[in-house]
Amino acid sequence: MKIREIAEKLGLKHVCGNLDEEVKYGFTCDLLSEVLGRAKPGTLWITVQTHVNIVAVATVVGIKGIVLCNGHEYDKETVEKAVQSGIVLLKSEENSFLVSGKIYELGLR
Amino acid sequence: MKLDLHVHTCLSPCADLLMVPDVVKDFSEKLDALGIADHNSAKNVRAFSRVKEIVVPGLEIQTVEDVHLLCFFTKIENALKVTEIVYEHLPKIRHDHERAGYQLLVNEKGEYTGYEDHPLNMPTDLTLKEVVELVVKNGGFPVYAHAERRFGVLFQLGFFPELEVYVAEVVSEEGKILAEKAGLRAIVASDAHRPEEIGKRYIEISCEGKRIEKIFESILRGEYRLGGVCPWLG
Numbered sequence: 001m002k003i004r005e006i007a008e009k010l011g012l013k014h015v016c017g018n019l020d021e022e023v024k025y026g027f028t029c030d031l032l033s034e035v036l037g038r039a040k041p042g043t044l045w046i047t048v049q050t051h052v053n054i055v056a057v058a059t060v061v062g063i064k065g066i067v068l069c070n071g072h073e074y075d076k077e078t079v080e081k082a083v084q085s086g087i088v089l090l091k092s093e094e095n096s097f098l099v100s101g102k103i104y105e106l107g108l109r
Numbered sequence: 110m111k112l113d114l115h116v117h118t119c120l121s122p123c124a125d126l127l128m129v130p131d132v133v134k135d136f137s138e139k140l141d142a143l144g145i146a147d148h149n150s151a152k153n154v155r156a157f158s159r160v161k162e163i164v165v166p167g168l169e170i171q172t173v174e175d176v177h178l179l180c181f182f183t184k185i186e187n188a189l190k191v192t193e194i195v196y197e198h199l200p201k202i203r204h205d206h207e208r209a210g211y212q213l214l215v216n217e218k219g220e221y222t223g224y225e226d227h228p229l230n231m232p233t234d235l236t237l238k239e240v241v242e243l244v245v246k247n248g249g250f251p252v253y254a255h256a257e258r259r260f261g262v263l264f265q266l267g268f269f270p271e272l273e274v275y276v277a278e279v280v281s282e283e284g285k286i287l288a289e290k291a292g293l294r295a296i297v298a299s300d301a302h303r304p305e306e307i308g309k310r311y312i313e314i315s316c317e318g319k320r321i322e323k324i325f326e327s328i329l330r331g332e333y334r335l336g337g338v339c340p341w342l343g
Contacts, residue, residue: 033232033234
């Protein structure tokens with residue numbers, strides 16, 4: 001599924017990145033080590049972490065996009081790195097549970 | 110004695126490449142002592158050990174909870190020994206210097222001697238408790254880094270757990286109050302990643318002699334005052 005479809009259906013705010021990237025999986029977690037160890041390539045990652053290191057983790061794992069929940073803001077440096085690394089950044093005012101549930105309903109696993 | 114305990118070098122992937130010994134020396138003229146604490150490594154400490162009369166060897170370990178813990182030692186050897194153990198607990202991936210920031214090893218002259226390929230910007234698989242035990246066992250002195258900010262213990266966990274950590278670096282009045290309420294000594298430091306940030310915040314210690322043990326004894330007794338850009342001090 002294209003990230004664009006998810007972003008539009010959930011009304012996520014697009015911060016940067018190519019919305020035509022394809023994702024197959026979702027992963028909801030705020031611990032970087034868990035994401036590093038368990039998330040799969042082609043994942044959309046749902047988190048409340050904003051630090052630039054999330055881009056490094058996403059790059060290593062092969063995560064295509066990140067959805068930041070609870071209305072948090074990405075650090076400026078995080079956005080800069082994401083642009084360089086081609087990681088899609090999205091934002092939601094809702095909490096991780098609600099966002100994850102809606103993304104699950106759309107078909108990501 | 111003016112001490113800025115939390116300074117990164119060009120080994121940290123997020124730090125400026127200019128954080129080499131001569132530049133750090135130039136930018137720390139107003140200070141008497143520095144703590145060198147790169148992410149998950151003390152491999153550059155020796156190269157910086159003569160930029161000041163007193164340089165406290167350290168590293169900033171990232172625990173599995175994504176808590177940053179500053180770990181200081183009296184001897185470089187102990188900091189390096191703990192570094193080797195930390196390396197065994199980092200993800201087994203090769204650091205991408207181009208994408209995630211260069212991790213450069215230098216010598217005392219500031220010449221680049223190599224790349225550090227362990228991913229220093231990643232968390233270890235050690236719990237905060239395990240890291241504290243590792244540090245204490247090796248004669249080290251743990252300090253919570255930027256407690257109430259991202260990757261700080263309060264930010265990550267929401268509270269100060271009961272561990273053998275008695276000092277917290279804070280960045281706000283709120284953090285200071287919370288740390289002191291939990292019975293911790295609150296200090297400030299620059300967390301400098303760029304030359305001009307060195308000494309932005311520091312502590313001024315009344316301390317006899319120049320031994321690192323004495324510095325930490327003074328901190329534990331609260332014999333210091335906060336200095337630098339701490340707007341909340343008024």
